[in-house]
Amino acid sequence: GHSVMNRYTVQEKLGSGSFATAYLVTDAKDGGSLKVLKRISCGGLRPDSTLPSAREAKLLGSLRHPFIVQFFSSFLEKEDFCIITEYCEGGDLDCIIQQQKDKNRPFPEGHITEWFIQLLLGVNYLHERLVLHRDLKTKNIFLKNGTIKIGDFGVSRILSLPTDMATSFTGTPHYMSPETFSNSGYNSKSDIWSLGCILYEICCFQYAFEASNWIKLVSLIVEGPTPCLPSKYSAALNDILQRTLRKDPEERPSASEILTMPYIVDRAKVLS
Ligand code: ADP
Ligand code: MG
Numbered sequence: 001g002h003s004v005m006n007r008y009t010v011q012e013k014l015g016s017g018s019f020a021t022a023y024l025v026t027d028a029k030d031g032g033s034l035k036v037l038k039r040i041s042c043g044g045l046r047p048d049s050t051l052p053s054a055r056e057a058k059l060l061g062s063l064r065h066p067f068i069v070q071f072f073s074s075f076l077e078k079e080d081f082c083i084i085t086e087y088c089e090g091g092d093l094d095c096i097i098q099q100q101k102d103k104n105r106p107f108p109e110g111h112i113t114e115w116f117i118q119l120l121l122g123v124n125y126l127h128e129r130l131v132l133h134r135d136l137k138t139k140n141i142f143l144k145n146g147t148i149k150i151g152d153f154g155v156s157r158i159l160s161l162p163t164d165m166a167t168s169f170t171g172t173p174h175y176m177s178p179e180t181f182s183n184s185g186y187n188s189k190s191d192i193w194s195l196g197c198i199l200y201e202i203c204c205f206q207y208a209f210e211a212s213n214w215i216k217l218v219s220l221i222v223e224g225p226t227p228c229l230p231s232k233y234s235a236a237l238n239d240i241l242q243r244t245l246r247k248d249p250e251e252r253p254s255a256s257e258i259l260t261m262p263y264i265v266d267r268a269k270v271l272s
Contacts, residue, residue: 004075004077004082005077006028007027007028007029008025008026008027008028008035008037008084009025009026009028010023010024010025010037011023011024011025011026011034012024014036017139018172019040019041020038020039020040020041021038021039022036022037022038023036023037023038023039024036024087025037025084027084034087034089035072035084035085035086035087036084036085036086036087036088037082037083037084038082038083038084038085039077039080039081039082040080040081040082040083041079041080057073057074059131060074060153061073063125063126063129063131065121065122065125066121066147067118067119067121067122067125067147067148067149067150068122068125068126068149068150068151068153069085069086069088069142069149069150069151069152070085070086071083071084071085071086072084072085072086085151086144086149087144088142088143088144088149088151089144089145090142090143090144090145090146091142091143092138092139092140092141092142092143093138093139093141093142093143093148093198093202094137094138094139096143097138097201097202097205100205101205106203106205106232107202107203109233109234109237110267112199112202112203112233112237113237113263113264113267114267114271115148115202116195116199116202116264117259117264117267117268117271118147118148119141119148119150119195119198120195120255120258120259120264121255121259122148122149122150123136123150123191123192123195123255124254124255124256124259126150126153126191127188127191127254127255127256128256131153132153132186132187132188132190132191133150133153133191133194134153134186134190134191135152135153135175136150136175136191136194136195136198137172137174137175137194137197137198138198138201138202140152140153141198173214173217173218173221174197174207174208174209174210174217175193175194175197175198176190176193176194176221177189177190177193177194177221177249178193178221178222178223178247178249179249181218181221181222182222184249187249188254189249189250189252189254190249191255192244192249192252192253192254192255192258193244193245193249193252195244195255196208196241196244196245197209197245199237199240199241199244200227200229200241200245203229203230203233203237203241204227204229204230208227208245209221209224209227222247223247226241226242226245226246227241227245228241228242229241234263236261236262236263237263239263240258240261240263240264243258244258
């Protein structure tokens with residue numbers, strides 16, 4: 001309680017999402033370095049269902065990867081559930097896409113592929129450890145020194161909420177895969193679908209699936225056509241998009257399989 005909050009000093013409010021408010025803070029115990037404090041109001045929920053599991057917190061804290069936002073700690077403070085994470089000064093991909101869209105300037109394919117490889121490496125790291133992200137969207141992907149950082153994974157895990165409730169909490173169904181609307185449930189391939197939606201958005205500056213209401217959107221995701229990339233992008237990149245957006249999760253490649261595709265391997269060689 002008290003001593004934890006003496007440690008962190010709020011510098012500014014970064015913004016509010018569907019269930020959390022993020023603040024930029026300095027950490028007195030780490031030489032005043034900048035970190036992010038996320039307050040999740042537990043207001044309407046039963047306190048025992050919102051208590052973080054120590055095991056989950058330990059697991060999340062043990063995850064370390066160059067393309068993943070580092071999770072430092074979690075605690076309860078005045079009925080709010082708090083999370084301390086790494087700060088990404090470059091902001092989120094949603095904002096970056098919006099800025100580029102306003103300038104009417106598409107990202108070059110080389111740039112997109114570099115980001116996509118970083119996303120694949122980060123997601124592969126999580127999946128190898130049997131951690132599902134469950135909320136991949138451009139608003140949860142950040143840039144730090146020009147590098148991708150995947151954030152906000154495991155928030156639904158640490159809150160130990162039922163999956164469907166945790167999912168509805170995120171507020172946007174745009175990245176939800178067909179199987180998440182049926183009984184088959186969420187699995188690692190559902191994260192791959194979301195990655196496909198993100199790839200499309202980076203290329204086209206619009207959602208892969210969009211409709212005027214929720215019902216139409218769900219039916220488009222479940223049985224609508226798979227969108228294609230414009231012809232200015234290579235057939236190989238479009239082919240990867242098509243595979244990530246296959247309706248049957250078993251037909252989608254895993255992150256490690258995409259990382260072995262020639263187009264990705266060739267590009268990764270140039271980058272390393
Ligand atoms: P959402 O993901 O729904 O936007 P969040 O509570 O996760 O809601 O984030 C709120 C705001 O804080 C967003 O504008 C986001 O860009 C910013 N933010 C969240 N985490 C970080 C971070 N680690 N580094 C920098 N900005 C962040
Ligand atoms: Mg977020």
